[in-house]
Structure formats: C-alpha cells, structure tokens
Amino acid sequence: MSKSHWRLMPESSAQMPKLAWVAYVPLKGGEIKVTHGLFVEISDDWIVEGCWDAPYSEGNFHTSENFFGSGIRNTEDGVIFCSSMAMVDRLIYAKQQDQIIVSNSLVLLLSVTGAKLDLKHDYYEECYGLLKGILKYPKEFRIIHPDIESFYQVFSSNLILNGDGLHQVPRSQPRGIKNFEQYLSLISQALTSIKENSISHSRQHPMTIYSTLSTG
DSSP states (O other), X not given: OOSSSEEEEEEEOTTSOTTOEEEEEETXXXXXXXXXXXXXXXXXXXXXXXXXXXXXXXXXXXXXXXXXXXXXXXEXXXXXXXXXXXTTOOEEEEEETTEEEEESOHHHHHHHHTOBOOTTSOTHHHHHGGGXXXXXXXXXXXXXXXXXXXXXXXXXXXEEEETTEEEEEEOOOOOOOOSHHHHHHHHHHHHHHHHHHHTOTTSSSXXXXXXXXXXX
C-alpha cells in the first residue's frame, strides 16, 4: 500500500471532461480507482485539478486556505478529498454498499451511479445553501436511486477517510487582521504564490494566467 491503507490507481479517459474525476473508494482500504480527464495532474500520492498558494511540487493543497479546484491526497492520516475554497464549487459523493464514490461533478456522479434528480424537489436549498455559511449549508443532496439514499456535498472542506471513519473538516480557520495593510499583504502574498503554483514547470499541464477587471 501507499502511505495509508489506500492506494490511488488513476486512469485517464479522453471521454471525460478534461478536469473531471470520479473515485471509487473501498471503505476498509485497498485500491482507489480514479477515472479522470486528460488535464488532471497526477502524482504518486495525489491527483489535482487546481491551484493553491504553496509550491506545486509539494502537493499540499489539502492544507491550503486558498485552494481553487479539487483533488485527492493520500497521507499517513488517511485519504483526503479536497474541495475548492470558491463558493460555487463543491465535491459530491455517495455511499454505496462497502464503498464511497466521490467526484468533482454532480453530472458525472449521477451518470456513474445511475441516480436521477427528483423533478418534484426544489433544489434551491442545496444549490444556494452555502449562503448560510460554510458550517450551515445542507450536506445532503436529494436524488432518486434504489440503493443510494442520498448524495452528499462538500464545500470549503476536506472529506477525510481513515481508520476512524468518514468525516468532514473545514479548511478555513478564523484569523485576526489588525489593519488594511496586513490584509493587503496577505492577499498579495496569496496571489503571488497562486501564480507561481499555476505556471510551475513541475506540472504536466502548466496554466496560462488570465485576469479580469470590473468596476462592479
């Protein structure tokens, strides 16, 4: 095995969206089959599609408060599924028999499980629930399936699977900011680190940086 009781077994697919992935995870340990698009980055103990404010080669997106994308990190403490810190992105997963199925795409998870949306249900709470805060949004996502009771969504947090079971841990921590200068410095440092991470030559697919301007 790798560092934990699990081992990542990635397999690329040209049939999938380039940054999409889905992982089939045995709860008691073993091989994690990860089917992914062609632009998902692969390493021995992690896969990722995204950027963060630390050196890319170290792969420590699971500890970053400024991670934009999604990924899986295999560590001594278990397997960590990492969601983006952006308010519009999430991980979504299902429990099925002796495994969980995790993806960065609701459409993909619906496809691989055969689940369907409940057309009689109003999904406003699930889709806009994060407006209540990263600790108060609804975790369950209603679906119709003969064997799967519900999907579950993960915003701004790590979903951790280890010997103690499956649990969710927010990655953002409260911090004190004394003045505007400190605030500006933190933003500047984060943006600089994110840029260096994005264009790193250690990547199989270095990013091209674009920016937008708005008066709004």
